[in-house]
Amino acid sequence: MTDLFEPSTAERPAALPSRGRSAASKRAARKRRRRRQQRTATVLVLVLALLGAGGYFFWDRISGSLGGLDLTMGLGGAPEDYEGPGVDPVQVIIPEGATGSMMGTVLAEADVVASTGAFTEAFESSPAASSIQPGTYELYTQMSAAGAVEALLTNEKVETEVTIPEGYTVEQVVDRVASVTEFSREELEEALGDPKAIGLPKAAGDSPEGWLFPKTYNVQPDDTAVDLLATMVDQTKAELDSLGVDSGDRQDVLTKASLVEKEAPEGFRGEVARVIENRLEIGEALYLDASNAYGLGKPAHEITKSEFADESDPYNLRVHTGLPPTPIANPGAASVEAVVDPPEGSWRWYVTVDLDTGETKFTDNYNEFLEFRAEYQEWAAENGY
Template identity: 50%
Template sequence: MLLVALVLVGGSGYAVWTNLDSLTGLTSPLASKDFPGPGGDQVDVEIPQGATGQAMGEALYEAGVVASVSAFSTAFEANPDSVLIRPGTRTMLEEMSAEDAVALLVKNELVDLQVTIPEGYTVEQVVERAVQVTGLPAEDFEAALADPEKIGLPKQAKGKAEGWLYPDAYMAKPDATAAGLLSQMVGRTVRMLQEKNVDRSDWQTVLTKASLVEREGLHAEDKPKIARAIENRLADDMALQIDASVAYGAGKPGTELTRADTNNAKNRYNTYQHTGLPPGPIANPGEVAVDAVLNPAPGDWKFWVTVNLDTGETKFAEGFDEHQQYVAELREWEKANQ
């Protein structure tokens, strides 16, 4: 009798859900319902990096592509090629059958994606952004970077792409490759230097200086002044003492630098311990920073410091005593904004 009662309760529960569907139009995404297909209007759906079949089904269900997550999951597991589905934005159809939805995803026909690289990104950050947007494996980018000729790096780069990946927006087509994207970035940098009539022998030096200016200056109007201050220090054989360069060589954020870091002479990018420019660029500079290096502002500044870390306000000084006054201003700001 107990068994019969349980069966009846289960049956009544199913009946209640079924009747609720018919009366309200509500549908459980977990119910094994399926559209007959072939589908209607187009709709773009984003498949996240590392998404499981369940997560894909939920995204498609929310977009109205499949009738239920359960039906999609079943079709996903039944298709042996489903493991090849790459992340990215796909153009799907509303009300597709689950089987057809999986088959379309397997084709990996991605919508063109825009990879935007901000000024001042390092190579590591560029790769992270490209992997995130395109879904291409990080290993592909690492392999391309290890083959300088494949991505068009000039000999002046000495095999390192840092500084040569031009910050801009790039359209990644469905058949885009890591090497292809990096080649576009390098090509843009080369064209920019050529258009500005920079002598080929000066390319690496200009990019190195521009990368320092890029990481030190937040506002465009400050960059020509920073470029001039760098030139003035180099002319007097003064250490540049640029924290961004030390941090790059130490592999840590500039906000985490310690006295030990600035005292570490083993760090070739330590511009406290080594005079002159660092061995190469510390980031990928934009055109404004390059222009600042090619046309630095006239002045006798040798010091600069950002006195307000929120606004990026930077003050310049010719002498050390004046500079110390601005440093004290920064310390006051830091105390007030802890």
């Protein structure tokens, strides 16, 4: 058995009697394969004998030009094919970029079809066959080749989709993945505890925060928690590479982008990124409540005055200058792009004056900032905040 297919526990077609695939049926399948090989050898010997001394050269040239002759042809010249809808459920993986012949090889090895040639003929006879997508499918052993093509065209792949929204923390990612896949929290946390296994760079330390890129992932049946998390980390690296971020700057970019992700209303990411850069350049504290909230594990509006003054919290950006120790979330592409290429501006403060519309005002004048803050407070009082 190869890693391209594996037995499944799904139900068989209703039209067939329910029975497990016994050792006897497996032996029978092996005998069928041996008989096909024996018939192939017989055909080859007969052809070479009839063609004479020049026959081998002719055969070699013809089989090479055809990309390899199917070795399960019967004496009548037609590739061997099964009849009926199939017997036992089995999962097969159609690789990315597979041709009809490559699919046939995978299916023949799994005993889904009787021969590569039969599937290739059925594939070429179906105008829609080229739309078959890569992925893991649940089929049945001993299907007709035409039935296998039809089943693949339904595109009912055996996989799980998990979507990670922008701004999720690692803890939220674990919760989401555990809720929609078969991975347990324990498996996911164990994988996260092995930074090297999931491809986390040294600059990240032992914290994967910020490195689990938000998008929709397809989880295949044979994937592990390490596989999925490593894919998320690889996606983050690919995003940073596409924007020309040097490996030595990745951690800082992700940290800034995570602050933008949690702080900036839609449409104002670039401006917030510029405020962060301007304040860092002159050594001013960032005063970003989202970082305090992350460090305390509570919403910003629940933070007390004493907590805002707590110097023991490294995520308290009111009392500590510079960036927090790690990203505070997993930023999306838009926030990363805003950090890499923020607009020009001298802003040092901003206030979202209307939480319903997201209207945000920016300034480099402290007195104007106080006016913006008063405007927000008036809005908050009128709207029950």
